[in-house]
Amino acid sequence: MSAQNVPTLYEWVGGIEALTRLTTRFYQHVKADALLGPVFAHMDDAHPAHVAAFLAEVLGGPGDYSSQHGGHPRMIQQHLNRHLVQEQRRRWVGLLLETADELGMPDDPEFRSALVGYLEWGSRLAVINSQPGATVDAHAPMPKWGWGEVKGPYTGD
Numbered sequence: 001m002s003a004q005n006v007p008t009l010y011e012w013v014g015g016i017e018a019l020t021r022l023t024t025r026f027y028q029h030v031k032a033d034a035l036l037g038p039v040f041a042h043m044d045d046a047h048p049a050h051v052a053a054f055l056a057e058v059l060g061g062p063g064d065y066s067s068q069h070g071g072h073p074r075m076i077q078q079h080l081n082r083h084l085v086q087e088q089r090r091r092w093v094g095l096l097l098e099t100a101d102e103l104g105m106p107d108d109p110e111f112r113s114a115l116v117g118y119l120e121w122g123s124r125l126a127v128i129n130s131q132p133g134a135t136v137d138a139h140a141p142m143p144k145w146g147w148g149e150v151k152g153p154y155t156g157d
């Protein structure tokens with residue numbers, strides 16, 4: 001596969017439809033989870049779509065979260081003073097990956113290692129930003145995630 005033909009992670013996962021399916025099902029599991037349910041008790045109905053738009057932009061898709069929902073500063077803002085702990089973070093990441101399996105999302109080693117890399121990074125950032133004293137940088141750039149060290153999807157050779 002030549003460098004020009006390498007899809008973005010966004011294209012590889014199946015675009016905004018796939019990400020919306022993923023977050024919609026994921027937050028159903030979250031609501032029913034004993035550890036995470038209370039954390040998300042006041043989440044509104046648009047939350048799954050907002051997180052799908054956020055993930056789309058991070059993974060190389062369209063910039064809708066930045067243009068319509070306030071970009072990375074808004075995402076950080078949403079985690080302020082929530083006092084999240086590692087046990088909740090681990091459950092959040094674990095449930096998201098289980099949901100990706102449940103829905104038959106791409107499970108090749110290259111894609112999943114890139115996805116896990118972002119989820120680990122982003123979820124740890126959410127915990128850090130939820131601690132007392134954390135503040136929002138109004139100019140925080142949107143994170144961008146690619147294939148990382150593996151440089152592209154599995155091709156069998």
Ligand code: HEM
Binds near residue numbers: 041
């Ligand atoms: C890669 C990791 C994460 C991403 C990309 C992410 C993304 C987001 C986004 C985009 C929002 C704002 C949604 C909006 O604009 O309406 C949000 C809100 C929120 N996030 Fe996260 N998040 C992550 C990790 C976590 C974790 C690990 C937790 C807790 C265990 C968490 C708890 C929350 C809560 C409680 C809200 C507010 C929900 C409400 O409206 O009541 N997030 N997140």
